[in-house]
Amino acid sequence: MGVFDRVMNAVQSRNPGADIDPLVADLAASLSADRVRTDGASRSLLSHDASVFDGGVAGPVCYPETTAEVQAIMSVAEAHGASVVPRGAGTGLAGGAIPLGKPIVVAVTKMNKVLEIDLDNRVAWVEPGVINLNLTKQLAPLGYHFAPDPSSQQVCTIGGNVANNSGGPHCLAYGVTDAHVVAVEVVVPSGDVLMLGGLEAEPLGYDLRGAFVGSEGTLGIATKVAVRLTKNPPAVRTLLLSFSSVADAANTVSGIIADGMVPAALEVMDQRITQAVENYVHAGYPTDAAAVLLAEVEGLPGGVALDAERIGEIGRANGATEVRAAESDEERALLWKGRKTAFGAIAQVKPDYYLHDTVVPRSKLAEVLEQVYAIADTYDLIVMNVFHAGDGNLHPLLVFDAREDGVLERVHQAGEEIIRASVEAGGVLSGEHGIGVEKQKYMDAMFTDADMEHQNRLRKSFDPACRANPGKVLPSGHSCADIQALRKVPTGVWG
Amino acid sequence: MSLLTITDPVLLGFAEEVGTAGDVAVEGGRTRWSFGGEASPTARLVAAPTGVVSYQPDEMTVQVRAGTTVADLHAELAKHGQRTALPERGGTVGGALAVGENAAESLGRGPIRNALLQVRYVSAEGELVTGGGPTVKNVTGYNLPKLLVGSLGTLGLMAEVILRTNPTPHTSRWLKAEGVDPFAIYNDLLRPGAIMWDGTTTWVLLEGHGVDVDAEQQLLAPHASFAEVDGPPDLPAHRWSLTPKDLRGANAEVHGSFVATIGTGLLFSTEPAPAQEVAANIVEVSERAKRFFDPTGRLNPGRNPLKARV
Ligand SMILES: Cc1cc2nc3c(=O)[nH]c(=O)nc-3n(C[C@H](O)[C@H](O)[C@H](O)COP(=O)(O)OP(=O)(O)OC[C@H]3O[C@@H](n4cnc5c(N)ncnc54)[C@H](O)[C@@H]3O)c2cc1C
Numbered sequence: 136m137g138v139f140d141r142v143m144n145a146v147q148s149r150n151p152g153a154d155i156d157p158l159v160a161d162l163a164a165s166l167s168a169d170r171v172r173t174d175g176a177s178r179s180l181l182s183h184d185a186s187v188f189d190g191g192v193a194g195p196v197c198y199p200e201t202t203a204e205v206q207a208i209m210s211v212a213e214a215h216g217a218s219v220v221p222r223g224a225g226t227g228l229a230g231g232a233i234p235l236g237k238p239i240v241v242a243v244t245k246m247n248k249v250l251e252i253d254l255d256n257r258v259a260w261v262e263p264g265v266i267n268l269n270l271t272k273q274l275a276p277l278g279y280h281f282a283p284d285p286s287s288q289q290v291c292t293i294g295g296n297v298a299n300n301s302g303g304p305h306c307l308a309y310g311v312t313d314a315h316v317v318a319v320e321v322v323v324p325s326g327d328v329l330m331l332g333g334l335e336a337e338p339l340g341y342d343l344r345g346a347f348v349g350s351e352g353t354l355g356i357a358t359k360v361a362v363r364l365t366k367n368p369p370a371v372r373t374l375l376l377s378f379s380s381v382a383d384a385a386n387t388v389s390g391i392i393a394d395g396m397v398p399a400a401l402e403v404m405d406q407r408i409t410q411a412v413e414n415y416v417h418a419g420y421p422t423d424a425a426a427v428l429l430a431e432v433e434g435l436p437g438g439v440a441l442d443a444e445r446i447g448e449i450g451r452a453n454g455a456t457e458v459r460a461a462e463s464d465e466e467r468a469l470l471w472k473g474r475k476t477a478f479g480a481i482a483q484v485k486p487d488y489y490l491h492d493t494v495v496p497r498s499k500l501a502e503v504l505e506q507v508y509a510i511a512d513t514y515d516l517i518v519m520n521v522f523h524a525g526d527g528n529l530h531p532l533l534v535f536d537a538r539e540d541g542v543l544e545r546v547h548q549a550g551e552e553i554i555r556a557s558v559e560a561g562g563v564l565s566g567e568h569g570i571g572v573e574k575q576k577y578m579d580a581m582f583t584d585a586d587m588e589h590q591n592r593l594r595k596s597f598d599p600a601c602r603a604n605p606g607k608v609l610p611s612g613h614s615c616a617d618i619q620a621l622r623k624v625p626t627g628v629w630g
Numbered sequence: 631m632s633l634l635t636i637t638d639p640v641l642l643g644f645a646e647e648v649g650t651a652g653d654v655a656v657e658g659g660r661t662r663w664s665f666g667g668e669a670s671p672t673a674r675l676v677a678a679p680t681g682v683v684s685y686q687p688d689e690m691t692v693q694v695r696a697g698t699t700v701a702d703l704h705a706e707l708a709k710h711g712q713r714t715a716l717p718e719r720g721g722t723v724g725g726a727l728a729v730g731e732n733a734a735e736s737l738g739r740g741p742i743r744n745a746l747l748q749v750r751y752v753s754a755e756g757e758l759v760t761g762g763g764p765t766v767k768n769v770t771g772y773n774l775p776k777l778l779v780g781s782l783g784t785l786g787l788m789a790e791v792i793l794r795t796n797p798t799p800h801t802s803r804w805l806k807a808e809g810v811d812p813f814a815i816y817n818d819l820l821r822p823g824a825i826m827w828d829g830t831t832t833w834v835l836l837e838g839h840g841v842d843v844d845a846e847q848q849l850l851a852p853h854a855s856f857a858e859v860d861g862p863p864d865l866p867a868h869r870w871s872l873t874p875k876d877l878r879g880a881n882a883e884v885h886g887s888f889v890a891t892i893g894t895g896l897l898f899s900t901e902p903a904p905a906q907e908v909a910a911n912i913v914e915v916s917e918r919a920k921r922f923f924d925p926t927g928r929l930n931p932g933r934n935p936l937k938a939r940v
Contacts, residue, residue: 329909334895336894336896337731337869337871337896345776435820435838435842438838441839494765498688582771590774596915608772
């Protein structure tokens with residue numbers, strides 16, 4: 136936040152009544168005054184997400200409760216030539232929800248009802264602000280769950296999952312969010328309400344539903360989602376394999392996939408993160424192993440036993456020093472708690488961290504990880520690795536103390552080299568966090584100008600005037616990215 | 631030269647053949663030639679290049695040119711015990727993706743739209759464009775592959791794709807019984823490969839480890855005595871795209887002779903499906919996309935993905 140904004144915010148929060156901005160007045164008339172916030176605290180809070188990025192300052196913050204209210208916000212925005220930024224829980228790691236310029240922030244957190252659980256069609260209709268884990272909890276007594284399970288699932292919203300096409304440890308077998316979204320109701324910037332996709336087997340026309348999932352809030356605002364329900368498997372087996380090198384763990388993962396198995400989850404943690412996790416939750420992780428592999432198989436009891444056995448064999452053939460099966464549901468839950476709170480555990484090591492997210496071919500895991508450690512060494516940084524190994528999704532975590540002089544520069548340089556190494560190995564920029572403002576400048580490592588121009592055509596089909604979350608995903612030089620001029624160089628670091 | 635420059639002479643040759651002007655229609659196996667409208671007679675016919683470019687069983691991905699037949703592709707994958715979600719009923723990889731119809735066994739194989747990871751297509755401007763990426767997980771940029779599946783070649787002409795492959799289950803067993811409730815069976819089974827029902831007879835495809843298939847067969851015993859059969863019934867020609875729940879109401883009066891695929895909503899019927907309504911605002915976005923991607927309307931003129939299925 137700039138000094139000017141800080142002062143303005145301070146003035147505003149002291150004199151909320153002094154705000155006679157016609158935009159705000161129109162918004163307040165469409166919703167209710169208490170659901171349009173202009174005070175400095177609200178705006179400053181919603182100027183960030185969980186990433187390190189700083190954009191501008193949020194304009195008015197709206198909390199709609201219905202699709203009609205989202206439509207009304209869009210109409211007001213259009214009349215005032217304002218842009219809108221959709222926002223869920225703000226746990227995004229690529230800056231997707233940060234405001235650029237001074238847009239209207241549309242926080243859908245009050246649209247948080249599970250509208251219908253339709254077992255005949257195996258879907259649930261939910262509002263976008265429903266928290267991921269809450270849906271799964273509500274489905275549990277019925278024997279179903281919502282398969283995408285980001286580590287942030289206790290707080291992140293289904294709308295955010297849809298917008299980012301989020302993944303999670305159990306997306307290896309089940310697929311990421313895209314595979315679980317059957318239909319989405321979207322309010323596009325013109326104010327029209329579109330129903331994309333549908334419950335029928337093969338909806339006619341272009342797959343606009345598929346185009347919307349993962350579009351990071353740049354095509355419109357999701358107001359209702361039909362998500363697929365996944366049956367809970369009767370048998371689950373969780374294995375913990377220890378290794379004396381990260382390469383052995385990575386090779387085990389490639390070996391398992393090469394063997395024709397697609398386990399429910401294959402997660403690797405290196406020694407540094409394992410030690411931090413163990414100190415934090417005491418889940419029973421071995422702290423002397425160079426790497427651990429958390430493997431989970433599920434399905435029917437017979438096949439689960441066979442797969443578990445085979446994973447053990449492949450592990451041992453690749454040098455596993457220990458193969459342990461969780462003996463009880465409690466032990467299993469504890470192991471997962473360790474994995475899912477890994478990021479929280481970092482705080483004991485250093486106050487700040489930067490979490491990367493790239494994908495490499497699974498057979499290149501060991502090789503790229505070696506490069507990642509070397510890059511961190513070069514920049515004199517600590518790196519920890521905890522990642523969705525089964526689909527080659529790396530999450531190198533650079534930990535540091537932002538108070539150290541010049542450390543941020545090193546963090547950004549190391550990050551850039553990690554990204555480039557991943558792409559050079561035949562990988563991609565992001566497996567689940569998205570591009571947002573974080574990786575726009577690397578898009579040209581994967582796409583030509585023509586490729587990006589075509590992506591822009593898709594974008595403009597929904598939002599010809601570039602008013603939905605402008606300045607994200609595509610780099611400057613493409614229309615809808617022009618607002619970038621308003622953006623400041625990232626400074627803050629998420630602690 | 632940038633790493634991104636496409637140098638494969640076969641792809642470049644296809645782009646050149648498509649050129650920058652004049653109507654073109656891409657011809658696959660002609661198994662769904664009239665789908666979405668007849669090709670305009672003014673269009674020059676082109677065919678996408680063929681061949682499996684690289685297959686990495688360990689990655690569960692395959693890079694294949696769009697003119698390759700699905701049969702040839704699947705024969706190659708079968709050598710490593712793998713398959714894709716593409717339906718096996720003749721035709722080419724590009725054709726299957728452009729039409730976007732799921733396999734009748736999509737409960738087990740997954741929908742076709744999940745299969746496409748990366749696509750290289752020739753644009754209306756005659757350029758080779760890449761959408762998506764080579765890895766099994768990827769959220770980099772807008773999802774052009776999704777837009778292309780089912781687009782009937784109206785936005786770009788597919789030249790080469792990278793597809794997700796899946797391990798072929800250890801055991802596949804088709805079973806058949808009379809007079810059972812297929813919906814109850816769907817609820818009892820964990821992940822059936824397919825359940826088909828013609829109003830009286832139910833066919834079930836069990837897939838997975840042999841022990842699991844045996845166990846699920848046991849589970850079916852209380853419903854009826856199931857007999858092992860070679861495969862699914864013959865499927866009537868017309869596809870009805872319904873919801874899974876709608877299938878409960880499937881009946882001879884409306885659907886003639888039919889085979890419903892339980893759990894997916896897809897119904898095969900001797901009767902043509904009634905025209906599907908598409909909301910005006912969906913038409914608007916779709917037409918805008920078409921104008922942006924193909925301003926002169928030279929790609930597969932006459933075809934419209936919003937037209938009813940045949
Ligand atoms: C500790 C931690 C762990 C994480 N683990 C994972 C993980 O395992 N896997 C993973 O994939 N991600 C992970 N994330 C990232 C993040 O949680 C996900 O991207 C999540 O889906 C974002 O949801 P949100 O509700 O917080 O969205 P926000 O951050 O509020 O928004 C994210 C994007 O979605 C858009 N958006 C939000 N709601 C809507 C809507 N209704 N309509 C249209 N656009 C909308 C926003 O504009 C923005 O571009 C993690 C983050 C943290 C902090």
